[in-house]
Amino acid sequence: MGVCHDKTTTMLRTQNYNVVRHPRDGINPLDLLGAFKDSVHQLGGLDKLITNPPPNPPVIARNQVAADLEGQQSDKQAAGIGLSFLSSILSALGGDLDVSAQYQNARRLQFTFTDVVTDTVAPLDVGEYLKKGQVNADNLVLQQFVLGQGTLYLITQTLKARKISVKSENENGTEVKVDVPVIKGIASGKVNVEASADQSSLVTYSGDKSIVFGFQAFRVGVAGGVLSLVPAAPGSVSFGVTFDPTKAKNPGDPVLIEDEETLLDFSTDDWETEAKKRLRR
Numbered sequence: 001m002g003v004c005h006d007k008t009t010t011m012l013r014t015q016n017y018n019v020v021r022h023p024r025d026g027i028n029p030l031d032l033l034g035a036f037k038d039s040v041h042q043l044g045g046l047d048k049l050i051t052n053p054p055p056n057p058p059v060i061a062r063n064q065v066a067a068d069l070e071g072q073q074s075d076k077q078a079a080g081i082g083l084s085f086l087s088s089i090l091s092a093l094g095g096d097l098d099v100s101a102q103y104q105n106a107r108r109l110q111f112t113f114t115d116v117v118t119d120t121v122a123p124l125d126v127g128e129y130l131k132k133g134q135v136n137a138d139n140l141v142l143q144q145f146v147l148g149q150g151t152l153y154l155i156t157q158t159l160k161a162r163k164i165s166v167k168s169e170n171e172n173g174t175e176v177k178v179d180v181p182v183i184k185g186i187a188s189g190k191v192n193v194e195a196s197a198d199q200s201s202l203v204t205y206s207g208d209k210s211i212v213f214g215f216q217a218f219r220v221g222v223a224g225g226v227l228s229l230v231p232a233a234p235g236s237v238s239f240g241v242t243f244d245p246t247k248a249k250n251p252g253d254p255v256l257i258e259d260e261e262t263l264l265d266f267s268t269d270d271w272e273t274e275a276k277k278r279l280r281r
Contacts, residue, residue, distance in 0.1 A: 058121045108173075
């Protein structure tokens with residue numbers, strides 16, 4: 001099963017954030033997310049929903065330090081789930097690396113996010129921007145996700161980290177040390193690898209870009225031909241992993257989900273059938 005209700009998720013909800021289950025880059029304020037039945041897409045920018053967008057979009061305040069979220073730790077995850085999570089993180093940081101062999105003796109992994117910052121757009125600025133434009137009623141995206149049976153979300157803030165630390169231990173809670181020089185050799189400079197010693201149970205991975213692990217969003221609707229924005233409750237929408245290879249470039253690409261129970265362990269042979277079954281519940 002996927003990672004549900006750990007203390008990172010709970011912490012993010014108390015801070016009014018939704019969760020990115022597989023952290024990555026490419027998620028930004030003013031991005032639109034559309035959910036329709038079992039198909040979910042990252043649609044593009046807010047300006048696509050109005051026919052005459054004003055020349056100056058709302059300003060995004062970049063890389064604001066989030067001191068209250070610095071150093072937050074996940075629960076200790078089973079190694080299989082944790083290694084899948086680590087693989088997606090390393091890929092997002094810039095390296096398609098397989099370090100699982102170095103953690104073969106570990107039974108639990110724990111993650112810590114550091115160098116945490118936010119990118120933010122003021123919802124009131126978004127409202128003023130939309131007020132100056134005309135709703136594009138001919139836009140097929142608008143018809144499907146707002147006027148039809150779909151759901152549309154607008155991201156207003158993202159939570160990012162440039163460094164992720166991984167602590168490994170066995171089933172008894174004893175530290176399991178990994179071979180740091182070997183991991184550095186696998187990384188080959190694509191991802192920075194840091195530790196206090198060559199043999200260490202705590203390894204920090206970082207890259208040139210930050211990856212998003214949380215976000216705030218507003219639900220977008222239409223009232224009297226005018227776009228409206230309503231805050232999406234924390235935990236009401238999250239990024240997970242897709243089950244349909246036809247709807248993503250690669251199986252396991254992050255997508256939007258609204259039900260945590262659709263999170264799966266995709267190491268099973270029949271993950272597609274199981275995912276579809278859960279979504280029909």
